[in-house]
Amino acid sequence: MKRVLTGIKPTGTPHIGNMLGAIRPAIELASSGLDAMYFIADYHALTTVHPPKYGAADLKRLTLEVAATWLALGLDPSTTMFYRQSDVPELFELAWVLQCFTPKGWMNKAHAYKAVADAARAAGETDVDAGINMGVYGYPILMAADILAFDIDLVPVGKDQVQHVEIARDIAQRLNHAYGADLLRMPSAKIDEDAQLVPGVDGRKMSKSYDNVIPLFAPSKKLEKVVKQIATDSTPPEAPKDPATSTIFQIYRALARPDEVAAFAERYRAGIGWGDAKKTLFERIEVEIGEARTRYDALIADPGAIDELLVAGAQRARAIAGATLGRVRRAIGIGV
Ligand code: TRP
Numbered sequence: 001m002k003r004v005l006t007g008i009k010p011t012g013t014p015h016i017g018n019m020l021g022a023i024r025p026a027i028e029l030a031s032s033g034l035d036a037m038y039f040i041a042d043y044h045a046l047t048t049v050h051p052p053k054y055g056a057a058d059l060k061r062l063t064l065e066v067a068a069t070w071l072a073l074g075l076d077p078s079t080t081m082f083y084r085q086s087d088v089p090e091l092f093e094l095a096w097v098l099q100c101f102t103p104k105g106w107m108n109k110a111h112a113y114k115a116v117a118d119a120a121r122a123a124g125e126t127d128v129d130a131g132i133n134m135g136v137y138g139y140p141i142l143m144a145a146d147i148l149a150f151d152i153d154l155v156p157v158g159k160d161q162v163q164h165v166e167i168a169r170d171i172a173q174r175l176n177h178a179y180g181a182d183l184l185r186m187p188s189a190k191i192d193e194d195a196q197l198v199p200g201v202d203g204r205k206m207s208k209s210y211d212n213v214i215p216l217f218a219p220s221k222k223l224e225k226v227v228k229q230i231a232t233d234s235t236p237p238e239a240p241k242d243p244a245t246s247t248i249f250q251i252y253r254a255l256a257r258p259d260e261v262a263a264f265a266e267r268y269r270a271g272i273g274w275g276d277a278k279k280t281l282f283e284r285i286e287v288e289i290g291e292a293r294t295r296y297d298a299l300i301a302d303p304g305a306i307d308e309l310l311v312a313g314a315q316r317a318r319a320i321a322g323a324t325l326g327r328v329r330r331a332i333g334i335g336v
Pocket of ligand 1: 004006007008009018041042142146147155156157161164
């Protein structure tokens with residue numbers, strides 16, 4: 001059976017864009033006859049989720065929210081291995097070994113680091129590395145350990161993460177070249193081409209970094225308030241409207257069934273008030289996430305139970321990571 005793995009960085013409260021673009025496709029993939037491992041990359045989040053902006057309670061809360069979200073949306077922890085990265089210490093030992101085989105130049109070109117450094121350079125900074133910690137710089141190496149520890153075939157990721165998966169392959173190749181071709185399995189990135197792209201309330205791609213997200217499991221009242229913030233123009237209610245250019249419509253289309261979408265488009269062409277359009281969207285979101293929100297609220301009210309479940313998942317993951325690490329240690333000549 002092919003083994004698939006992906007990591008979720010707990011850096012923000014999950015939103016509708018996450019559900020449509022990543023969580024649902026991953027859960028579907030897990031139930032399609034693959035061996036799935038999904039984990040919360042809390043030590044990757046630590047590269048940015050720390051003081052002065054964030055405290056320890058924030059990292060804890062974000063980790064819990066992400067776990068509860070995936071469970072509420074249907075991840076089945078009895079078939080999908082679901083765990084916290086930090087509960088698998090083998091990953092951090094493996095990451096060190098991988099570092100010793102990673103040319104520094106590869107990290108200079110890794111886009112997360114390069115983007116920050118390039119921006120500093122463009123701004124005429126004398127020290128382009130100011131404010132960049134070694135966690136950010138070496139981020140792709142820990143990610144390579146996350147993958148290579150588990151003999152992974154497929155890594156479903158967004159486009160922005162493809163380079164990181166390629167770095168994992170390159171590192172694996174180096175070790176295999178040095179110690180034998182069977183040491184580490186070569187993973188491939190899997191980009192979901194049909195994943196829904198969802199705009200945020202300002203019309204740009206929904207993203208925490210744009211501060212334009214519609215949170216998934218906010219209480220009804222709050223959700224309604226956010227939907228009302230979606231940007232519109234000043235066209236009068238009775239004027240016919242082009243659904244394709246409307247953010248409200250684009251979000252609706254990503255959620256609703258084709259027949260509902262067609263009916264909504266018809267109302268646009270006949271002339272619809274923005275208030276009515278927003279009400280239709282809000283009600284449709286409520287229908288879409290209502291039951292999951294009830295599950296989410298119950299899950300989040302019992303953090304101990306989530307912890308237990310994640311720890312049990314980590315035990316299973318550690319068995320695999322331990323075997324890989326043992327193989328690597330023997331190959332390189334470490335320990336007994
Ligand atoms: N870097 C990924 C992101 O930011 C999260 C991640 C960490 C990951 N480790 C991984 C994804 C391993 C896939 C495989 O989204």
